Amino acid sequence: MTTTTSRTEHPRQDAEREVVLEARDVTKHFTVRGSKGSAIVRAVEGIDLELHRGEIVAMVGESGSGKTTVARLLSLYYPTTGGEILLEGKPVSHVTGRKALKYYGQVQLLFQDPFASLNALKPIRHILGRALKIHGKARGAKQVEERIHELLTRVNLTPPEQYIDKYPHELSGGQRQRIVIARALAVEPRVMLGDEPISMLDVSIRLDVLNLLKKLRDEEGLALLYITHDIASARYIADRINVMYAGQMVEGGSSEEVIHxxxxxxxxxxxxxxxxxxxxxxxxxxxxxxxxxxxxxxxxxxxxxxxxxxxxxxxxxxxxxxxxxxxxxxxxxxxxxxxxxxxxxxxxxxxxxxxxxxxxxxxxxxxxxxxxxxxxxxxxxxxxxxxxxxxxxxxxxx
Incomplete structure (x- = not known):
């Protein structure tokens, strides 16, 4: 497996000084309309969040607390109602065209359901190859093939020949989630936003996926937002934990301090x-x-x-x-x-x-x-x- 030296050398030593993605006083309100008129849903209010290079930050809370909304705001899937989002210190807002391609080349969202987020009609070769081609990470059929093999190896799907021509329905839930992670890695991002990436997996294989994410943090220097309702898994994987309740963050700190x-x-x-x-x-x-x-x-x-x-x-x-x-x-x-x-x-x-x-x-x-x-x-x-x-x-x- 080949890696880029500049991004894998002692990433966690630089975590405290390098903020990759940041939210400042971010707010998101949705307007809902019905037979009795309209109302405002205050989904997220006053969110301050920093994602550092080589660090995993967990966001914990029960269903409906606004965790997924925060991830979608950071991925620019939703525009903010208030506040600002900064990538490498520069404010960003709704983007299209080349600006969108550049942003998504640095910030990738991992969805909760690995089956729904993959094209069921295309083999793994197409799914990973398409990401490489769109973001210009490989040229020519030979280079694309080599990069696909490398990506499958990085997410521990070996030998690659065993998986490259399979369709999503031919894989287990854990293997599909690894393909989702491999597709995100294909664009060489700096940030991954994991929206409950293990909640739909069998208990027996959740630990493997968590260990893979920790490995990517340590070896690739990725900044990772790990969204979950399971505070036990947050303690296992995260360097820091933020607790959300009813659209607001109510506590934050190192995982050991928040837990103990x-x-x-x-x-x-x-x-x-x-x-x-x-x-x-x-x-x-x-x-x-x-x-x-x-x-x-x-x-x-x-x-x-x-x-x-x-x-x-x-x-x-x-x-x-x-x-x-x-x-x-x-x-x-x-x-x-x-x-x-x-x-x-x-x-x-x-x-x-x-x-x-x-x-x-x-x-x-x-x-x-x-x-x-x-x-x-x-x-x-x-x-x-x-x-x-x-x-x-x-x-x-x-």
Missing amino acids: DPQHPYTRLLLDSSPDPGRGLEGDQQSLFDEVGDLGEPPSLITPPKGCRFNPRCPFAMDICNEKEPEKVEVSPGHWAKCWLHQEGRADLLKQRNIQFGVPIETAAAEAGIDTVNAEDILDRTVALEGETTADLGPFQP
């Missing part, structure tokens, strides 16, 4: 909702589902809640959460969150071992016999009762 020290209640909800082999080991299988309580539903993006959009589901919601949107607070170098708990001095509440999201904090405190809901009082109470029965403490279990 979450600073937003929604991040805690995602982590607590992830599969944990430790739950239910003592025969209480119901604890697998009951521990985090009633998770609630995301809000409407046509009429989002006033203030913090998470406040209807948050057990720590205060009056100010219903009135004003929280500012971005840096809790440690490179780790930030948008939550009033930090500005009100109550962030220690997030350190509780168990949080029941269906129980408002004031109600749970009263049931536990706590007169106030200060973080120090709650934590002192749980520590003092450690080792005793705590069934009546609700979310304040030590």
